Structure formats: structure tokens, C-alpha cells
Amino acid sequence: MGRWSRPVEHSATLFLAGDVMTGRGIDQVLPHSVDPRIYEPVMDSAEGYVALAERANGPIPRPVDYAYVWGDALAELRAWAPAPRLINLETAVTTCDDPEPKGIHYRMHPGNVPLLQAAGVDGCVLANNHVLDWGRAGLLETLEALDRAGIRYVGAGRDRREAAAPTVFGVPGGRLVLYALGMPSSGVPAAWAATEEQPGVNVLPRPSDEAVTLLAEAVRRERRPGDVVAVSLHWGSNWGYAIPRAHRVFAHALIDRAGVDLVWGHSSHHVRGIEVYKDRLILYGCGDFLNDYEGIGGHEAFRGDLVLMYLPALALADGRLRALTLVPLQIRNFRLHRAKRADAEWLAAVLDREGRALGTSVTVSADGRLALHWR
Template structure:
């Protein structure tokens, strides 16, 4: 058995960057906010004073203790910010995120094994900003997936070796539906992100081919995808079909992100699909307008999957192995307060459970006595007997 930790967007730039030990230039070019420290003041206005400078562990708060207790074998995060000193704001974007490279201890403290970069903020400061991001993460000893100095590097799966002899492979890409400009796509001679233009069967097949080229028996294939809009629980049928096509092609876990709050959990052909993991670490407190979705509530997803296939052999995709089958999904509810993650109150845990159970067709969400949420396939309803003879 292998335990994975996955989460939604980890945004350590802007206001978060300003409370760390080495804040970068706070200048912004947003319509209403021109100084990143304004986001600190917004958080303080609703939840109280935020100390500064803070220890690198501050933004993660209680999530770090929860991770130590869960002891995941592999930790995967979507790093939704550039790590750069560049000041060339990408044109045509309303919001730009960057963190100073000297503040990387605020990322490494969580010990991520893979930082997914295929998102709509990693090129907020141009290709030079992306290249500095890649260099900074490499210098810190962090694996990346979903962006690179050319298309081959952007599409190359990150490989995390397992004690069992297999690997966790993380292939990441982003889509236009999440706000990624098509011009950000990596090419043969340009840095950029691994980009998929649409939810067509052909696009899904192209991703599957990459998975099949890399995957061997004993490997667990995680596809991490930045897709969909920000708000609401409806998942378009085209996105569901795309996720199903990935599983049909040999993907074991679909790790979706981009939405600002958690979206449905799905079990399909004995594999796990997280359509949207929501935000995780950021500076979004005090921004109103969508309170009904409770985007202050965050989830750490702890996924256990089986490892039963002897490693090293080629995989027969027509005969799925036990390796990659989910044996458990535990969700740890947290709450963002003072730019820090705290345990979610009991009432909010219950609200999350009720909401996710309602929107997750085919998955049963349960609130456990320890305050965590668990998910399991929902039993199919028995056939209804008619009144005929």
C-alpha cells in the first residue's frame, strides 16, 4: 500500500510572501489593489492580527501536524505562483502571483515530492520568470511536473521511487478552462506549460499515450490537471468523459484543481477522480462575494492505493492490475485564518461532509469520530420490483 497526499492550489506569493522573512516587491497591477500588503490587511480585518515576519511553517499551520500523523509516502502540491524576482508582469492578466526565491523554505517545510506547475499563474512574470522558478525549485531539490524549458521537459512525468520497487509517476497539464492562455504552451524551442487545448477524445488519447510510454507494472500513475472554472459544484459531462478516458487508458488517480473550493469526488472503474481539490494555502481571506461556497474551508486529501503488481514489467492496459486501486480516501478539513491553516470547527466539518456527499454522485462521504471525512464508492441502488405478475 502507498499513501499519497494531494491538495489544491498552494499560492505562497502576494500577501503570503509579504509576511515571510524575505518579502519581494509588493507592487501589483490589479484593478483595485496595487500593493500586496493590502491582502494581509484584508485577512486581519476578518480574523485578527497577522504577525510578520513569520516562520516558514506559518502558512501551513496545523496541516503540517496532520501530514506528520498521516505519514504519506508521496506529497503532491499544485504550486500556483511564480518563484521569481522578475517584474515583467504578463500582459492581459488581471492577477499576478510571485514569491521571492529566498522564501522557498515556506514551501520546502511541507516536504513536497512533486510541485505541479501546469497552472494559470506560473508564467505571470513571463518566460524569464518561469525559468527562474524552475531554477529555484531545482536548487531546492524539488521535483516539478507540468512546465519546462521546452515541451519535452514540460510533459515529462515526475518520478518518485517507492520502497516497493515501483514508482509514483506524476504527469501534469493545464487547460484553457482554468484561465491558462494558449500562448503559454511549451514548444520545441520555448519554455511553457504542458497544455491541452480542449476536452476532446483526441486530447485525452494524446495524454494516455504519454502515460503508457512511461508506466510500468508496479507504478502508480497520477495525472494532475488544472481545469474548470472557479465556482460551483457542477462538473461538465465533457470533463467527466475526459477523466474517464484517462482512467480507461491506465491512469490510477486523477488529481484535479483550479476551483476555489472542493468539487465532487468520483470512483470510476475502481480508480479515484478528484474533480477539484479547492484552494489550500493562499491570501484570500476577506475577499467577499462567494461566501456560500465556504472557500475558507480547505481539505488535505490522504489517498491510499494498493501496490500488488511486481515492478518493472510492461503494463497490459487491457487488464488493469490491483496496483493503483484506492483502498481509502481520508480528507482532513482545515480553515484559513490569519493566512494560516487551522483545524476546521466541528460545524464546518459537518457542512463539508453534507455538501460533498450531496454533490459526489457515486461516492459516499462520511464524517468520522476523529473529525476527518472518508469517501467510498456508493452502493448501487437495488432494482425496483414492479407490480406485474
């Protein structure tokens, strides 16, 4: 299965991205910037990441406008007009100066939220390991900034109830109901869990039968006829292609027992294999979509500079996957550029190799887009 043609009637095409890390170095080249001081073992200023990127790929104009970082992705968004447009926003949006006791801290100035609007972002997953980098006050400022901009969020909140609640997006002829959870395996501290009294993240300690049961109950309470249900999972390691057996078992159980139609996983800094289980899409690791890693050595074999736009078409009647188009891009100068043909073919080969055990394959079109096929 899988096709090149536009989705047929009664389907919805979504835009999904992996980690969008617009803090730190990227924040420094935007119209508004936080204090560049950071508290990392090897770097004390976010300006250092700008310098690394410029050393690797040449000057970055400053300040850039809000469309700049999205680059060639904007033309694809205009062409496909996907809705909703969803990202994992892996940064705090705050001017708070009280860092959490951890090694890496991301924050973007609240004045830069128009960057998200420039791409028409409808919703942000916040169940990740950077949204509380600047404490609970920083999280509250993040929520307030997104609220002011009219951008919905899921996976974090002012208390446990809000953090665990789904966010609902209207699509022509139906709704997309999105839940989000973050796991310690991706670096989300257990102490960041929202409680009855304090803000935080919707933390899932580990994949478990109990978690499936609880989510199944939540879905049953929320679901209406014609709804498509998606679950975002920030899980697993940053590097490597191996998919833990526990992740596959959990993803299958969400589909079998909780009625989930789409499993959207992220945390790895590069793409991982894709599965279609009972005609439901499972993205085990979407990879980063935007980051400030240019010029940083190590892990070059994984080509973390190559990223994907995920454009799944889902049948509104039953949530089944009808088609998945993948648009390859490259991060360069803190901007998304169309990937070269050779790079698109490299990504397709990786996904094809990793998909063999998952029953999927990938082909490249004449225009450089990728298509998923499954059996």
C-alpha cells in the same frame, strides 16, 4: 467501500493538495518578500491583501517562520507520513518585474522556497494559470529555485519536451508516475504553451479523444510493472459545483484507455464532488489549500476558507483506491487551523450531496476527519 483503518500492506498513502497560492499577500509576511507592487484593477499593492486579512481576523505576526502557514496540517503530515507529498503550486517563484498582460499576478520570493520544504513537499504541479504571471524569465527562475531546493516539478519546463514529461516518485515497492496538464478553461493562456524553442506550460486546449490517445502512448512508453499513474488537470471554472460532462467523459477515458489510476483535478476555489470509477479515484476539484483571500467579499456561500488535505491510499499492485481520508482545515490569518466540528460536517454534507450522482458519500469521524465511501 472505504474504511477508517490505516492502509493495509502493499499500498501507498499520498498527500494531495489543491491550489497553494503562497505569493502576493502571503509572500509579504514571510522572511523574504518581493516588491509588493501589483497590477490589478482594484489593488496596487500586495500589502493590501495583508490588510484585508488582518481586518477580517486580527493581526498576523511578521515575519512568520516557514512552518507558520502550514499550521495544523503539519501534525497530520507527521501522523500519516504520506509519500509523496504533492501540491499545485499556483505562483511564480521569482523577483522578475515584468508582469504578463493579465488581471492577477502571483509571485513568491525565491528565498521563501524553504516554506515548501517545511511541509516536506516532494513535487509541485506547475501546469496552471499563475506560474507565468511574470513572464518566461519568471518561469525559468521558478524552475531554478525548485531545482536548487531539490523539489521536483511537472507540467512546465524549459521546452515542450520537459513540460510534457512526467515526474516519477519512488514509493515503497513501486513508483508513482505523474503527468500534468493545464487547460484554458481554468485561465491558462494558450500562448503560455511550451514550444521547442521556449519555456512554458504543458497546455491542453480542451478534453479530447486525441489527448487521451497521446497520453495513452506516453504512459505505455514510461510505465513499468507495478507503477501507479496519476494525471493532474488544472481545469474548469473557479466557482460552482457543476462538473461538465466533458470532464467526466475525459476522466473516464483516461482510466479506460490510457491506464491512468488517479485523476487529480484543481482550479476551483472550493471543493467539488469526488468519484471512484472502476475503483480509480477522480478528484474533479480539490479547492484551494492556501491563499490570501481572507476579507475579500463575494462567493461566501462556497466557504472557500474551508480546505481539505487529501490522503488517498492506493494499491501498488494495480492502482485501485483502498481508502480516502480527508482532513478539513480552515484558512485564518494566512495559516491552516483545524476545522471546527460544525465546519467539518458542513464540508461532509457538501461532498455527500455532490457525490450522490457520482456514486460516493462522506462520513465524519469522532476526530473530525472525513472518509469517502463508494459503490
